[in-house]
Amino acid sequence: MSTCSIEARLSPLPLLAAAESYRGSMIDLEQGRIIRPDSFRRGWSALTLSLADFGLVEGQRVVLAVSNGPSFIASLLAVIKRGGSPILAHAKSPPAELVRTARHFGARHILSSEWKCKEFRGATDGAYKLDFAWSDLVWANVFDDLENSGPPLVGVPLHPTSGTTGRPKIAVRPAEVALAEATHYIDTIGIDSQDVVLAATPQSHAYAYGMGVMVPLLSGASIVTMRMFNPLLVRRAFTDHRVTIFPAVPAMLDMLLLEPAAELGITARALFSAGAPLPQRTASEFRERTGLTVRPLYGTTETGGISVGSEEHGRVAGCVGPAMEGVEVFVQPHDEDQVAGLGRLLVRSPSMMAGYLESSGIDASPLVDGWFETGDLASLDPQAAICLCGRQTDLINVCGMKVIPSEVETVLAAVPGVAEVKVYGRDTVKAVIVPEGEIDQATVHRHCEQQLVYYKRPTQLTLMAGLPKTPSGKVIRDQLP
Secondary structure, eight states, X not given: OOHHHHHHHTOSHHHHHHHHTOOOOEEETTTTEEEOHHHHHHHHHHHHHHHHHTTOOTTOEEEEEOOSSHHHHHHHHHHHHTTOEEEEOOTTOOHHHHHHXXXXXXXXXXXXXXXXXXXXXXXXXXXXXXXXXXXXXXXXXXXXXXXXXXXXXXXXXXXXXXXTTSSOEEEEOOHHHHHHHHHHHIIIIIOOTTOEEEEOSOTTSHHHHIIIIIHHHHHOOEEEEOSSOOHHHHHHHHHHHOOOEEEEOHHHHHHHHTXXXXXXXXXOSEEEEOSSOOOHHHHHHHHHHHSOOOEEEEEETTTEEEEEOOTTGGGSTTEEEEBOTTOEEEEEEOXXXXXXXXXXXXXXXXXXXXXXXXXXXXXXXXXETTEEEEEEEEEEOTTOEEEEEEEOSOOEEETTEEEOHHHHHHHHHTSTTEEEEEEXXXXXOEEEEEESSOOOHHHHHHHHHHHSOGGGSOSEEEXXXXXXXXXXXXBOGGGOO
């Protein structure tokens, strides 16, 4: 690929143009605020000037930890327009974790909506409150002399991801890629400016970033947002704002099912579930209670959206539908597999990341002739629908949020009195600690609250005299509580 074509692919101009021409409305449910198109453009333009005043210059990176709403989209666009590259982080990540992320990925600044300036004192060179109409934002400088690790990028969104190996990585997903993903959704589902999308999952997460940010910006659909999932706000969204597109995760659907049947009031023309496997029990009960069939949606941070299932696919466990318009899939057979048609799932599409950010540049080696191996085992049914059959990884999936056990283990190992630690789980984080002497579990939990965003914190903490191990020293997971 030539230098010119690389620069063109990394250009932020297509995204900025989509934002400038956006004609939808943004509804902040908590604040009871509706941001019209002209107000939105003035707001993110003013924020762009504020970031310039606070010292953001072209080529620098910013950890963006802003809650759902007009402020998230305005912050994203303001950083990009200033030539900064936003590293998307969960808004509830505690200051210590945000600072650690900034240092690890070479970001000089943090833009946060959930913390006050005093929360960053002692961990940064300074924190300042931004005067912004739609949210309380804090700008923190990590280190003035911190250098980028990797090539200078101008206005390119960066998405932390585990990668297929479980190691923390940054996927480079420029404007061209993000808008290509939005086009896949729009063409496959049929989304236009008459639709209203409910963004109830974090817009910083790849799923909602695509469905709850990029799809509306490109299609002109309006966006209804909530900072944290709340069944009461969901009902209000459908009652007051006529939501038509609801991208959810299984845990949200389970919480909604706890509500009285008469109070659900969900009438979306398209209801999706992604981020984690959809239990058939949840799908069946939701269909019985509402008459709506939950449609499975499947994708990865590296590839963007891959497939969207029909209502019929939502009735079959593990079936996530055929590849979306513009997306190609291929199942690479395992020689050792005894199950016919089962293999590693590979994907190729225009919404593919440019590569992983490395100190030497952008590593595109995981893309072989444009194909990316997802790490999922799958088969294709006779109609070419993807049937997922598991994942060979230690990642823990908490409501669609991926938790890397090694990161949690590092945090727990820093607690005085911890001799050994093992973190594991399927949809909740569990930890076993081998103490040296006395250790107070309350102290461990307080440490986790300071160092880890809520979904990474162990919900089950067990003290053991020693970890069960094989003769070679590997922990025997089947013997853990």
